[in-house]
Amino acid sequence: MESEPTKESAEAQDSLPLIEPGHTFASITDKISAIVLTSRTPRFWYIGFGLSFILVLVLLYCIAALVAVGVGLFGIMIPVAWGFAIVNFVWWIGIGHAGTLISAILLLLRQKWRQSINRFAEAMTLFAVACAGLFPLIHLGRPWFAYWLFPYPSTMGIQPQFRSPLVWDVFAVSTYFTVSLLFWFLGLIPDLATLRDRARGRVPRFIYGMLAMGWRGSAIHWYRYEMAYLLLAGLATPLVVSVHTVVSFDFAVALVPGWHSTIFPPYFVAGAIYSGFAMVLTIAIPLRKLYGLEDFITLRHLRNMGIVMLATGMVVAYGYLMETFFAWYSGDIFEKYMMLNRMFGPYGWMYWLLILFNILIPQALWIAKVRTHPVVLFLISISVNIGMWLERYVIVVVSLSRDFMPSAWGMYSGTIVDYAVLAGSIGLFVCLLFLFIRVLPMISIFEMRGLVHEEEVKNV
Amino acid sequence: MYGLIAEFDNPEALVGAAHRAFAEGFRKMDAYSPFPVEGLAEALGFHRTRVPLIVLTGGILGCLGGFFLQYWLAVIDYPINVGGRPLNSWPSFIPVTFELTILIAALSAFFGVLALNGLPMPYHPVFNVERFELASRNRFFLLIEAADPRFDSAGTRRFLENIGSHGVYEVEP
Numbered sequence: 001m002e003s004e005p006t007k008e009s010a011e012a013q014d015s016l017p018l019i020e021p022g023h024t025f026a027s028i029t030d031k032i033s034a035i036v037l038t039s040r041t042p043r044f045w046y047i048g049f050g051l052s053f054i055l056v057l058v059l060l061y062c063i064a065a066l067v068a069v070g071v072g073l074f075g076i077m078i079p080v081a082w083g084f085a086i087v088n089f090v091w092w093i094g095i096g097h098a099g100t101l102i103s104a105i106l107l108l109l110r111q112k113w114r115q116s117i118n119r120f121a122e123a124m125t126l127f128a129v130a131c132a133g134l135f136p137l138i139h140l141g142r143p144w145f146a147y148w149l150f151p152y153p154s155t156m157g158i159q160p161q162f163r164s165p166l167v168w169d170v171f172a173v174s175t176y177f178t179v180s181l182l183f184w185f186l187g188l189i190p191d192l193a194t195l196r197d198r199a200r201g202r203v204p205r206f207i208y209g210m211l212a213m214g215w216r217g218s219a220i221h222w223y224r225y226e227m228a229y230l231l232l233a234g235l236a237t238p239l240v241v242s243v244h245t246v247v248s249f250d251f252a253v254a255l256v257p258g259w260h261s262t263i264f265p266p267y268f269v270a271g272a273i274y275s276g277f278a279m280v281l282t283i284a285i286p287l288r289k290l291y292g293l294e295d296f297i298t299l300r301h302l303r304n305m306g307i308v309m310l311a312t313g314m315v316v317a318y319g320y321l322m323e324t325f326f327a328w329y330s331g332d333i334f335e336k337y338m339m340l341n342r343m344f345g346p347y348g349w350m351y352w353l354l355i356l357f358n359i360l361i362p363q364a365l366w367i368a369k370v371r372t373h374p375v376v377l378f379l380i381s382i383s384v385n386i387g388m389w390l391e392r393y394v395i396v397v398v399s400l401s402r403d404f405m406p407s408a409w410g411m412y413s414g415t416i417v418d419y420a421v422l423a424g425s426i427g428l429f430v431c432l433l434f435l436f437i438r439v440l441p442m443i444s445i446f447e448m449r450g451l452v453h454e455e456e457v458k459n460v
Numbered sequence: 461m462y463g464l465i466a467e468f469d470n471p472e473a474l475v476g477a478a479h480r481a482f483a484e485g486f487r488k489m490d491a492y493s494p495f496p497v498e499g500l501a502e503a504l505g506f507h508r509t510r511v512p513l514i515v516l517t518g519g520i521l522g523c524l525g526g527f528f529l530q531y532w533l534a535v536i537d538y539p540i541n542v543g544g545r546p547l548n549s550w551p552s553f554i555p556v557t558f559e560l561t562i563l564i565a566a567l568s569a570f571f572g573v574l575a576l577n578g579l580p581m582p583y584h585p586v587f588n589v590e591r592f593e594l595a596s597r598n599r600f601f602l603l604i605e606a607a608d609p610r611f612d613s614a615g616t617r618r619f620l621e622n623i624g625s626h627g628v629y630e631v632e633p
Contacts, residue, residue, distance in 0.1 A: 025494060025598035151533055159538040162530045168555040175563040182570040194494070194596040213580035216587070217595050219478075219491040221577045223501035227511045228573035232566055235515075239562045246555050449495040449598075453471065 016300035016372070018112055018451060023295065025449045032441050032448070033198050035291055041438065044290060049434040055427020062421045063138055071141050073417040080400045080412035085139035086250075087392040088422055091275065092132035092429075093173065093247055094268070094388060097240050098276025099125025100180060103187070104236035107229075112454070113304050115447040116296040119191075120287070120436070121280050122184040127432040128279070129177045131425045136169065138421070165249035172246040179239055183232045186225075189215050190446040244272045251395065257338035258399030261326065267319035271388060274312035274358075277305050278384035283433065285378045287442065296443050299372045306371035309384065313362045316391075320359070334404055346411065347398045350390055357387030462585040462633040463488075463605040464616055465592070466625035471497040474600040477623040478503035481604065484619065488608035492586070492601040511573055518568025519561050526560030527553055588632045603631065 066073055076083045099121040106114035137146050149170045151160055160167045192212035199205040215221070248268035251259040281302070288297040327339035342351050361383045364370045371377065402409045414422075436442065468474045471493060478491050482505055491500050501507075527550075534540075535547040574580070586592050586603060595601050602625070604616055620628045 029494070029597045151529060157538065159533040161540070162534050162556060163549055163552040165555075168559075171556045171559040171563075175559040175566075178563060179566040182566050186570055186573070190495075190596070197593045197596045209582060210580075213574065214582045214584060215579065216584055216592075217492040217494055218577075219493065219497065219500040219504060220506050221579075222493070222496040223506060224509045224511050224573050224576055226496050227509050228515075228569045231512065231515045231569050235519075235562050235566050235569070239559075242555070242558055242562075246559075249555075446495040453495065 016303065017298055018300055019116070019448065019455065020295035020298065021455075023448075023452050025452065028296075028448045028452060029194060029198075029445055032296075032443050032445050033195055035437070036195060036439060036441055037199055037204070042290070045434060045438065049431060049438075052427040052430035052434060055424050056431050058420055059424025059428055062417055062424060063134075065417065066138050066421075067143055071139060073415065074139070075413055075415040075418055077410060077412070079403065079408050079410045080397055082139075082396050082400060083412055084393075084414050084418040084422055085135045087389065087396050088425060089132050089135035089139075090247055090268075090392045090396075091389050092128045092135070092425065093176075093244060094272035094275045094392075095279045095385075096125040096128035096132065096176070096180070096276065097244060097269070097272040098280050099123070099128070100176075100183075100236050100240040101273055101276065102280070103183060104233035104240070107233040108237060111304075112451060113301050115451050116293075116298075116443050117280065117284060117301055117305075118447070119184075119187065119440075119444040120283065120433075120442045122180065122187065123436045123440075123442075124279060124283060124433065125180050125276075126177070126184060127429050127436075128276075129173065129180060130432070131429050133173055133177065134425065134428075136173075165246060165253055168246045169250060172243045176239060176243045179232070179236055183229075183236055186229060186232065187444060188440065189213065190217065190225075191441045191444065193217065194445055195441065241269055244269045256399050256403050257332075257334040258342070258395065261323065263319055263322055263326075267316070270312050270315035270319065271391065274309060274316055275384060275388035277309045277312065278381040278388070281305050281309070281377055281381035282385060285374045285381070287437070289374070291437075291442075293443065296448060299374075302374060302377055303371040306365050306377055306380075309362065309381070310365040313358065313365075313384070317359045320355070338399060338402070341402050342394060342398055345398070345402065347394065347401070350398070351394055354387055354390040354394055357383045358391060359387075361387075461606050461613070462631040463603050463607075463611070464613075464620055465586060465589055465601050465603045465629050465631050466620040466623070467591055467594075467627045467629070468600040468602070468625055469598070471500070471600055473624045474602060475499050475503055477602050477620075477625065480623050481602065481619075485610045486604050486608050486616075488605040488611075490603045490605075492592070492595040492603070494596050494598060494600075497600075510576060511569065514572035514576075515565050515569045518572075519565035522564025523557055523561040525564070526557040529560075530556055585631050585633050589629045591627065591629060 062073075074083055074085060099118075102114050102121040103118045106118075137143050140146055148154075148158075149160055149167060160170075189212055192208050193215040196205055196208035196212050199208055245265040245268070248264040252261060252264040254260060284297055284305070285302070288294050324339055327335045330336070342348070362380055364376070364380060370380075397412050401412055466477065468477065474491055474493065475497060478489070478500060481489055482503060487505065489504050491497075491504060493500065530553040531548060534549070534553070539547045586601075591599070592601065602620070604611060604620065617628055
């Protein structure tokens with residue numbers, strides 16, 4: 001078993017393994033499939049699933065209340081007509097981006113370290129996008145008309161407004177969910193075949209067999225498979241950039257000071273990757289400890305994810321700096337006031353908390369030892385998760401609360417339903433994750449076999 | 461009999477064996493591995509796949525379809541006069557066009573690779589071989605079908621036994 005090194009010099013960092021030596025194709029297969037098929041379900045799984053399921057029930061109750069009573073249960077009012085619901089939407093979509101980045105972009109960049117984390121990162125993307133997709137539906141005043149956003153042959157003869165980013169969002173998020181699902185499922189097929197072959201009971205064998213579609217590992221099938229996987233990665237890469245760009249357009253095409261800014265697309269995408277990697281770390285660090293996967297998700301993976309977080313955090317910091325600079329340089333009285341209000345207005349405390357969580361605390365990642373220390377990395381990832389939520393809140397609510405005319409100003413605060421839906425969505429996410437790790441291999445078995453083989457060939 | 465299948469315990473042995481079998485003149489072969497092995501498909505004589513063409517076609521369909529959907533809906537079917545602005549506001553049609561390009565291309569990639577591979581195919585004769593269970597774990601296999609013109613029950617068996625395999629098994633149809 002591997003022990004966590006406590007002192008690490010710069011040279012030793014480079015020698016961190018991608019996979020602990022001593023593993024064979026058989027040991028990898030057995031270890032990962034055992035979590036699903038043969039080991040007894042650990043007690044923490046029942047506790048975690050139970051608690052998150054309770055939150056899911058809370059979420060369902062709140063959604064029913066919202067549809068029955070109305071969207072006024074949220075704290076929204078004119079001028080702040082977009083509150084927690086949209087903040088949560090953007091937050092969850094942003095979190096989903098890291099999964100696609102790890103799966104698709106790191107594949108195109110031939111980064112081998114993606115292989116042990118891409119399966120559950122892609123699953124995280126799917127669940128995050130599912131949670132995100134809830135919010136545009138439940139924040140509608142008349143959610144039963146949500147289908148009007150799609151171009152269907154309407155008997156009323158009306159069609160969606162294709163010049164609106166809100167309609168672009170519909171297509172972008174739907175496409176993102178579908179493509180992520182296809183990519184994730186395609187990656188699962190060979191592993192489902194492994195589970196089918198190793199399952200003991202008749203029912204699991206049948207279910208995995210049907211899902212694996214008769215995959216037998218034929219070399220010709222693998223050839224086409226790899227080609228399709230690569231093409232999907234190539235498609236998913238511009239997709240992930242475009243999705244959060246379209247989400248940023250929800251704000252950028254409006255006139256509100258603090259929203260109408262050309263920096264929004266790259267700023268949002270970088271922020272999305274930042275919060276996404278933070279969530280991947282938040283999930284990976286406990287999972288590797290609880291399931292004994294330190295051999296596969298090594299300190300090198302944690303270090304690399306920490307570095308990506310640091311880099312994207314610096315881009316986000318640059319975004320904040322530029323917003324402040326634009327506000328002053330523009331000479332526009334409304335822009336200037338927007339920035340002063342953000343920093344020193346009634347929500348000013350939130351802005352400084354945001355700077356603390358998003359910029360100051362993650363600077364610890366410059367220190368090499370921090371990047372390979374799981375507990376500290378975990379705490380930093382939580383800090384970034386909170387910070388990115390606060391950032392979306394500052395952008396959405398604070399900008400709306402004070403725009404052009406003082407007569408139009410108004411305050412906003414979240415109601416109990418707002419907080420319950422946020423907690424419920426987190427519960428839904430965690431619940432889906434627990435289900436995933438129970439029934440599917442959370443690490444890509446066939447890619448790990450390929451990795452072991454490559455390391456063997458390299459060392460020969 | 462459907463064919464004969466030989467078991468190997470490392471991918472290099474399988475690739476070598478596949479080359480030798482191809483050199484012997486066998487054409488109706490297949491190789492099985494628990495992860496993609498470089499050079500294996502080529503050793504079996506397989507070089508080109510139509511997957512990229514399918515994806516490209518899907519992408520083009522999505523692009524044209526997406527744009528013309530919006531054009532038809534915004535210009536012909538339900539035009540909205542907003543300050544006399546041009547109805548064919550093509551820059552604002554770009555995001556949806558782009559998303560639909562990616563969507564249809566991705567759907568083509570997924571269903572295309574499944575269709576070309578003949579999946580779902582829950583039954584295949586190789587599953588009748590008990591050791592084949594290990595093809596999804598840590599063993600590598602080479603199959604020569606009985607339908608191959610150069611197949612000869614005893615001769616092919618001897619050939620397979622002599623190219624580094626750890627066992628040769630009969631595959632029932």
